[in-house]
Amino acid sequence: MSLPAALKAKWFWYSILCIVCWGGWTLFGKLGSAEISAPTMQFLFPFGCIPIALAMLWARRFKLEKSPRGIFYGVANGVLSGIGGLALFAAYRTQGNAAVITAATAMYPLITVVLAVTILRERLTWIHVVGLGFAGVAFVLFSI
Amino acid sequence: MHLPPWFWQCAVVLVAWGIVGLLQKLSTNHLSAESALVWLVVGFFLIDPLLYPKESVLAYSSRSLAWAFLSAFLNALGAWALLAAMKHGGKASIVVPLTALYPLAMVFLAPVILHESVTRPQALGVACALVAVVLLST
Numbered sequence: 277m278s279l280p281a282a283l284k285a286k287w288f289w290y291s292i293l294c295i296v297c298w299g300g301w302t303l304f305g306k307l308g309s310a311e312i313s314a315p316t317m318q319f320l321f322p323f324g325c326i327p328i329a330l331a332m333l334w335a336r337r338f339k340l341e342k343s344p345r346g347i348f349y350g351v352a353n354g355v356l357s358g359i360g361g362l363a364l365f366a367a368y369r370t371q372g373n374a375a376v377i378t379a380a381t382a383m384y385p386l387i388t389v390v391l392a393v394t395i396l397r398e399r400l401t402w403i404h405v406v407g408l409g410f411a412g413v414a415f416v417l418f419s420i
Numbered sequence: 421m422h423l424p425p426w427f428w429q430c431a432v433v434l435v436a437w438g439i440v441g442l443l444q445k446l447s448t449n450h451l452s453a454e455s456a457l458v459w460l461v462v463g464f465f466l467i468d469p470l471l472y473p474k475e476s477v478l479a480y481s482s483r484s485l486a487w488a489f490l491s492a493f494l495n496a497l498g499a500w501a502l503l504a505a506m507k508h509g510g511k512a513s514i515v516v517p518l519t520a521l522y523p524l525a526m527v528f529l530a531p532v533i534l535h536e537s538v539t540r541p542q543a544l545g546v547a548c549a550l551v552a553v554v555l556l557s558t
Contacts, residue, residue: 295524332455
Protein backbone atom coordinates (compact mmCIF):
# COMPACT_ATOMS: atom_id res chain seq x y z
CA MET A 277 0.00 0.00 0.00
CA SER A 278 1.40 3.43 -0.96
CA LEU A 279 1.84 6.14 1.66
CA PRO A 280 -0.99 8.40 0.32
CA ALA A 281 -3.35 5.40 0.38
CA ALA A 282 -2.25 4.51 3.92
CA LEU A 283 -2.91 8.09 5.04
CA LYS A 284 -6.54 7.68 3.96
CA ALA A 285 -6.95 4.31 5.71
CA LYS A 286 -8.62 4.16 9.12
CA TRP A 287 -6.16 1.55 10.43
CA PHE A 288 -3.26 3.96 9.89
CA TRP A 289 -4.82 6.65 12.10
CA TYR A 290 -5.81 4.09 14.75
CA SER A 291 -2.15 3.00 14.78
CA ILE A 292 -1.02 6.61 15.21
CA LEU A 293 -3.54 6.97 18.06
CA CYS A 294 -2.00 3.85 19.66
CA ILE A 295 1.55 5.30 19.42
CA VAL A 296 0.40 8.60 20.94
CA CYS A 297 -1.49 6.82 23.76
CA TRP A 298 1.37 4.44 24.60
CA GLY A 299 3.84 7.35 24.45
CA GLY A 300 1.63 9.07 27.05
CA TRP A 301 1.36 5.84 29.08
CA THR A 302 5.15 5.58 29.48
CA LEU A 303 5.62 9.31 30.08
CA PHE A 304 2.90 9.59 32.75
CA GLY A 305 4.04 6.25 34.21
CA LYS A 306 7.52 7.72 34.70
CA LEU A 307 6.07 10.92 36.24
CA GLY A 308 3.79 8.98 38.61
CA SER A 309 6.51 6.54 39.69
CA ALA A 310 8.73 9.44 40.81
CA GLU A 311 6.65 9.54 44.02
CA ILE A 312 4.55 6.38 44.04
CA SER A 313 6.22 2.98 44.62
CA ALA A 314 6.23 0.43 41.79
CA PRO A 315 3.80 -2.02 43.53
CA THR A 316 1.33 0.80 44.28
CA MET A 317 1.58 2.11 40.71
CA GLN A 318 0.67 -1.36 39.43
CA PHE A 319 -2.05 -1.70 42.13
CA LEU A 320 -3.70 1.50 40.81
CA PHE A 321 -3.24 0.52 37.15
CA PRO A 322 -6.37 -1.68 36.64
CA PHE A 323 -8.57 1.05 38.15
CA GLY A 324 -7.40 3.43 35.42
CA CYS A 325 -8.30 0.79 32.81
CA ILE A 326 -11.90 0.43 34.05
CA PRO A 327 -13.40 3.17 31.79
CA ILE A 328 -11.96 1.49 28.66
CA ALA A 329 -13.02 -2.01 29.83
CA LEU A 330 -16.57 -0.71 30.47
CA ALA A 331 -16.62 0.86 27.00
CA MET A 332 -15.60 -2.53 25.51
CA LEU A 333 -18.32 -4.29 27.52
CA TRP A 334 -20.89 -1.74 26.35
CA ALA A 335 -19.71 -2.22 22.73
CA ARG A 336 -20.41 -5.95 23.13
CA ARG A 337 -23.75 -5.24 24.86
CA PHE A 338 -22.31 -6.82 28.03
CA LYS A 339 -22.11 -10.27 26.39
CA LEU A 340 -18.68 -11.94 26.33
CA GLU A 341 -17.73 -15.19 24.58
CA LYS A 342 -17.57 -18.24 26.86
CA SER A 343 -14.47 -19.97 25.49
CA PRO A 344 -12.61 -21.30 28.59
CA ARG A 345 -9.35 -21.50 26.69
CA GLY A 346 -9.73 -17.94 25.34
CA ILE A 347 -10.60 -16.66 28.83
CA PHE A 348 -7.55 -18.44 30.30
CA TYR A 349 -5.23 -16.91 27.70
CA GLY A 350 -6.86 -13.49 28.15
CA VAL A 351 -6.52 -13.53 31.96
CA ALA A 352 -2.94 -14.89 31.77
CA ASN A 353 -2.24 -12.07 29.35
CA GLY A 354 -3.40 -9.59 32.01
CA VAL A 355 -1.41 -11.25 34.82
CA LEU A 356 1.85 -11.26 32.83
CA SER A 357 1.20 -7.74 31.49
CA GLY A 358 0.76 -6.67 35.12
CA ILE A 359 4.02 -8.33 36.20
CA GLY A 360 5.80 -6.64 33.28
CA GLY A 361 4.19 -3.30 34.19
CA LEU A 362 5.33 -3.69 37.80
CA ALA A 363 8.92 -4.29 36.64
CA LEU A 364 8.71 -1.30 34.27
CA PHE A 365 7.63 1.03 37.09
CA ALA A 366 10.44 -0.41 39.27
CA ALA A 367 12.94 0.29 36.45
CA TYR A 368 11.68 3.89 36.20
CA ARG A 369 12.23 4.31 39.97
CA THR A 370 15.94 3.40 39.68
CA GLN A 371 16.46 6.96 38.36
CA GLY A 372 17.62 5.42 35.08
CA ASN A 373 17.05 7.34 31.87
CA ALA A 374 13.35 7.01 30.95
CA ALA A 375 13.96 7.15 27.19
CA VAL A 376 16.59 4.38 27.38
CA ILE A 377 14.48 2.16 29.68
CA THR A 378 11.39 2.61 27.46
CA ALA A 379 13.35 1.71 24.31
CA ALA A 380 15.06 -1.27 26.02
CA THR A 381 11.77 -2.73 27.30
CA ALA A 382 10.07 -2.19 23.91
CA MET A 383 12.32 -4.95 22.55
CA TYR A 384 9.97 -7.59 24.02
CA PRO A 385 9.21 -8.98 20.51
CA LEU A 386 12.72 -10.49 20.90
CA ILE A 387 11.31 -12.99 23.41
CA THR A 388 8.07 -13.44 21.44
CA VAL A 389 10.08 -14.41 18.35
CA VAL A 390 12.17 -16.92 20.32
CA LEU A 391 9.01 -18.43 21.89
CA ALA A 392 7.20 -18.52 18.54
CA VAL A 393 10.12 -20.48 17.09
CA THR A 394 10.45 -22.92 20.01
CA ILE A 395 6.77 -23.39 21.01
CA LEU A 396 4.72 -22.60 17.90
CA ARG A 397 7.43 -24.02 15.58
CA GLU A 398 7.34 -20.83 13.51
CA ARG A 399 10.31 -20.19 11.25
CA LEU A 400 12.81 -17.40 11.89
CA THR A 401 13.26 -15.16 8.85
CA TRP A 402 16.58 -13.45 8.04
CA ILE A 403 14.92 -10.14 8.99
CA HIS A 404 14.31 -11.53 12.50
CA VAL A 405 17.96 -12.63 12.73
CA VAL A 406 19.11 -9.10 11.80
CA GLY A 407 16.64 -7.75 14.38
CA LEU A 408 18.12 -10.03 17.06
CA GLY A 409 21.56 -8.65 16.14
CA PHE A 410 20.37 -5.04 16.56
CA ALA A 411 18.79 -5.95 19.92
CA GLY A 412 22.10 -7.46 21.09
CA VAL A 413 24.04 -4.35 20.01
CA ALA A 414 21.48 -2.14 21.83
CA PHE A 415 21.96 -4.08 25.08
CA VAL A 416 25.76 -3.73 24.84
CA LEU A 417 25.44 0.04 24.19
CA PHE A 418 23.06 0.46 27.15
CA SER A 419 25.62 -1.17 29.46
CA ILE A 420 28.53 1.12 28.45
CA MET B 421 30.71 -5.06 31.41
CA HIS B 422 28.84 -2.74 33.78
CA LEU B 423 25.15 -3.59 34.07
CA PRO B 424 22.90 -0.55 34.64
CA PRO B 425 20.78 -0.61 37.86
CA TRP B 426 17.58 -1.11 35.85
CA PHE B 427 18.92 -4.11 33.90
CA TRP B 428 17.12 -6.89 35.80
CA GLN B 429 13.80 -5.03 35.94
CA CYS B 430 14.03 -4.63 32.15
CA ALA B 431 14.81 -8.34 31.81
CA VAL B 432 11.58 -9.17 33.70
CA VAL B 433 9.62 -6.79 31.41
CA LEU B 434 11.10 -8.41 28.30
CA VAL B 435 10.29 -11.96 29.43
CA ALA B 436 6.78 -11.12 30.73
CA TRP B 437 5.73 -9.03 27.72
CA GLY B 438 7.49 -11.42 25.35
CA ILE B 439 5.17 -14.18 26.60
CA VAL B 440 2.25 -11.72 26.41
CA GLY B 441 2.91 -11.37 22.67
CA LEU B 442 2.28 -15.11 22.37
CA LEU B 443 -0.81 -15.04 24.61
CA GLN B 444 -2.35 -12.13 22.67
CA LYS B 445 -2.24 -14.23 19.55
CA LEU B 446 -3.66 -17.29 21.35
CA SER B 447 -6.45 -15.34 23.13
CA THR B 448 -7.69 -13.62 19.98
CA ASN B 449 -7.90 -17.04 18.30
CA HIS B 450 -10.81 -17.73 20.67
CA LEU B 451 -12.17 -14.29 21.66
CA SER B 452 -13.12 -10.99 20.04
CA ALA B 453 -10.71 -8.10 20.56
CA GLU B 454 -13.15 -6.39 22.97
CA SER B 455 -13.54 -9.51 25.12
CA ALA B 456 -9.77 -10.09 25.13
CA LEU B 457 -9.27 -6.57 26.48
CA VAL B 458 -11.88 -7.10 29.23
CA TRP B 459 -10.20 -10.36 30.37
CA LEU B 460 -6.81 -8.60 30.25
CA VAL B 461 -8.12 -6.07 32.79
CA VAL B 462 -9.51 -8.96 34.89
CA GLY B 463 -5.97 -10.41 34.87
CA PHE B 464 -4.61 -7.06 36.09
CA PHE B 465 -7.04 -7.18 39.02
CA LEU B 466 -6.02 -10.78 39.90
CA ILE B 467 -2.54 -9.70 40.98
CA ASP B 468 -3.83 -6.62 42.83
CA PRO B 469 -4.26 -8.39 46.24
CA LEU B 470 -0.50 -9.16 46.18
CA LEU B 471 0.25 -5.48 45.60
CA TYR B 472 -2.16 -4.04 48.18
CA PRO B 473 -0.38 -0.94 49.53
CA LYS B 474 0.57 -0.84 53.23
CA GLU B 475 -0.24 2.84 53.50
CA SER B 476 -3.27 4.70 52.11
CA VAL B 477 -2.90 5.73 48.48
CA LEU B 478 -4.41 9.05 49.54
CA ALA B 479 -1.07 9.80 51.24
CA TYR B 480 0.37 10.46 47.77
CA SER B 481 -0.05 13.81 46.06
CA SER B 482 -3.11 14.17 43.86
CA ARG B 483 -0.80 15.06 40.96
CA SER B 484 1.10 11.73 41.18
CA LEU B 485 -2.18 9.82 41.49
CA ALA B 486 -3.50 11.63 38.40
CA TRP B 487 -0.33 10.61 36.47
CA ALA B 488 -0.84 6.99 37.57
CA PHE B 489 -4.50 6.86 36.47
CA LEU B 490 -3.81 8.73 33.23
CA SER B 491 -0.96 6.32 32.46
CA ALA B 492 -3.28 3.30 32.88
CA PHE B 493 -6.14 4.93 30.95
CA LEU B 494 -3.84 5.72 27.99
CA ASN B 495 -2.40 2.19 28.05
CA ALA B 496 -5.89 0.68 27.73
CA LEU B 497 -6.95 3.24 25.10
CA GLY B 498 -3.78 2.46 23.12
CA ALA B 499 -4.52 -1.28 23.32
CA TRP B 500 -8.03 -0.63 21.99
CA ALA B 501 -6.63 1.55 19.16
CA LEU B 502 -4.21 -1.28 18.19
CA LEU B 503 -7.10 -3.78 18.03
CA ALA B 504 -9.28 -1.26 16.14
CA ALA B 505 -6.50 -0.71 13.59
CA MET B 506 -6.46 -4.45 12.90
CA LYS B 507 -10.27 -4.56 12.78
CA HIS B 508 -10.28 -1.80 10.14
CA GLY B 509 -8.11 -3.71 7.69
CA GLY B 510 -4.64 -3.05 9.04
CA LYS B 511 -2.31 -6.02 8.56
CA ALA B 512 -0.71 -7.29 11.77
CA SER B 513 2.66 -7.30 10.01
CA ILE B 514 2.35 -3.54 9.45
CA VAL B 515 0.33 -2.40 12.48
CA VAL B 516 2.49 -4.20 15.10
CA PRO B 517 5.85 -2.72 14.01
CA LEU B 518 4.25 0.68 13.53
CA THR B 519 2.73 0.76 17.04
CA ALA B 520 5.92 -0.68 18.60
CA LEU B 521 7.50 2.69 17.84
CA TYR B 522 5.80 4.21 20.91
CA PRO B 523 9.20 4.81 22.65
CA LEU B 524 9.83 7.51 20.03
CA ALA B 525 7.46 9.80 21.92
CA MET B 526 9.48 9.27 25.12
CA VAL B 527 12.80 9.77 23.29
CA PHE B 528 11.67 13.21 22.10
CA LEU B 529 9.66 14.24 25.17
CA ALA B 530 12.04 13.05 27.94
CA PRO B 531 14.65 15.83 27.41
CA VAL B 532 11.89 18.49 27.30
CA ILE B 533 9.52 17.32 30.06
CA LEU B 534 11.77 15.18 32.30
CA HIS B 535 14.94 17.25 31.64
CA GLU B 536 16.93 14.08 30.98
CA SER B 537 20.05 13.99 28.85
CA VAL B 538 20.97 10.96 26.74
CA THR B 539 24.64 10.01 26.23
CA ARG B 540 25.88 9.25 22.72
CA PRO B 541 26.14 5.43 23.27
CA GLN B 542 22.65 5.48 24.84
CA ALA B 543 21.25 7.41 21.85
CA LEU B 544 22.84 4.86 19.51
CA GLY B 545 21.40 2.08 21.70
CA VAL B 546 17.91 3.62 21.49
CA ALA B 547 18.24 3.79 17.68
CA CYS B 548 19.37 0.13 17.55
CA ALA B 549 16.51 -0.88 19.87
CA LEU B 550 13.93 0.83 17.66
CA VAL B 551 15.36 -0.82 14.52
CA ALA B 552 15.27 -4.17 16.38
CA VAL B 553 11.61 -3.61 17.36
CA VAL B 554 10.64 -3.00 13.73
CA LEU B 555 12.63 -5.97 12.39
CA LEU B 556 11.47 -8.42 15.10
CA SER B 557 7.82 -7.42 14.66
CA THR B 558 7.91 -7.94 10.89
